[in-house]
Amino acid sequence: MLQRRKISVLFSALLFSFAAQAGKLAIVIDDVGYRPAEENKVLQMPQAISVAVLPNAPHAREMATRAHQGGHEVLIHLPMAPLSKQPLEKDTLTPEMSSEEITRIMRNAVSNVPYAVGLNNHMGSRMTSSLSGMQKVMQALNHYNLYFLDSMTIANSQAIPAAQGTQVKVLKRRVFLDDSQDINAIRQQFSRAVKLAQRDGYAIAIGHPHPNTVRVLQQMLPSLPADITLVRPSQLLNETRHSGSRTPAVPVKPAKPRFQPAELCKVKQPLAPVPATRALTVVGESVSHSPLFSTLKSLF
Numbered sequence: 179m180l181q182r183r184k185i186s187v188l189f190s191a192l193l194f195s196f197a198a199q200a201g202k203l204a205i206v207i208d209d210v211g212y213r214p215a216e217e218n219k220v221l222q223m224p225q226a227i228s229v230a231v232l233p234n235a236p237h238a239r240e241m242a243t244r245a246h247q248g249g250h251e252v253l254i255h256l257p258m259a260p261l262s263k264q265p266l267e268k269d270t271l272t273p274e275m276s277s278e279e280i281t282r283i284m285r286n287a288v289s290n291v292p293y294a295v296g297l298n299n300h301m302g303s304r305m306t307s308s309l310s311g312m313q314k315v316m317q318a319l320n321h322y323n324l325y326f327l328d329s330m331t332i333a334n335s336q337a338i339p340a341a342q343g344t345q346v347k348v349l350k351r352r353v354f355l356d357d358s359q360d361i362n363a364i365r366q367q368f369s370r371a372v373k374l375a376q377r378d379g380y381a382i383a384i385g386h387p388h389p390n391t392v393r394v395l396q397q398m399l400p401s402l403p404a405d406i407t408l409v410r411p412s413q414l415l416n417e418t419r420h421s422g423s424r425t426p427a428v429p430v431k432p433a434k435p436r437f438q439p440a441e442l443c444k445v446k447q448p449l450a451p452v453p454a455t456r457a458l459t460v461v462g463e464s465v466s467h468s469p470l471f472s473t474l475k476s477l478f
């Protein structure tokens with residue numbers, strides 16, 4: 179009898195630890211619309227893999243439509259001004275733009291990227307760190323019932339305070355998969371996203387349609403741990419733990435960003451250049467070198 183009770187307690191403990199470990203993982207592939215060949219491979223992946231389409235990319239409409247038809251969630255990948263000097267996409271938002279201008283750009287983006295249910299920033303360290311700039315963005319977003327996924331290209335993004343007083347829900351990226359396009363580095367980042375999802379209950383990872391990123395996803399998605407569920411970002415909107423006041427598990431202190439001119443998402447094809455998002459990584463990296471981060475990391 180005692181033995182049976184012991185087994186039952188052990189079983190409950192196991193169940194509890196399994197439930198505590200279960201995590202939702204959302205993966206978004208940015209910069210879509212320039213490289214259909216590589217992007218089509220992303221659309222062959224599970225439907226929960228989402229895509230963020232650059233509204234002025236040559237294949238924007240086509241890729242958004244194809245993604246939607248394949249059951250993938252579509253986001254608008256809206257170019258926003260970075261702090262560093264980089265080649266910019268057409269209609270890149272700046273904090274100085276008027277509300278009317280931002281509304282016009284948003285309207286075009288919504289029209290060029292059909293089926294979008296959310297929007298995230300392409301670059302944007304300068305724009306997203308401006309409260310007044312982001313307030314104009316949130317006011318415009320409010321008209322379209324789109325959620326905002328903060329790519330977190332700078333630690334002191336103002337997206338959450340700017341969304342106050344609007345209906346716009348804000349999500350935050352946790353991991354960039356391919357700051358380095360080295361295949362082992364991408365594998366490590368993927369594993370990190372999985373661990374964060376297990377530890378915190380959910381995580382959002384962003385990657386780009388680079389051949390090595392596609393390869394890693396093709397290799398690693400089929401063997402995800404059993405306690406990880408792939409989800410669309412919109413499935414995380416009601417996570418109570420997502421409330422704006424929540425302190426991130428790995429604190430991101432407002433940092434002196436060490437901006438580097440390096441580009442994340444270089445386009446291999448001789449089409450228009452896709453400037454990359456590098457700034458966040460930089461912040462991410464400065465955090466990852468902090469003693470606190472090392473301590474947290476050792477807990478995994």
Ligand SMILES: [Zn+2]
Pocket residue numbers: 208209255299300301443453454455
């Ligand atoms: Zn981008």
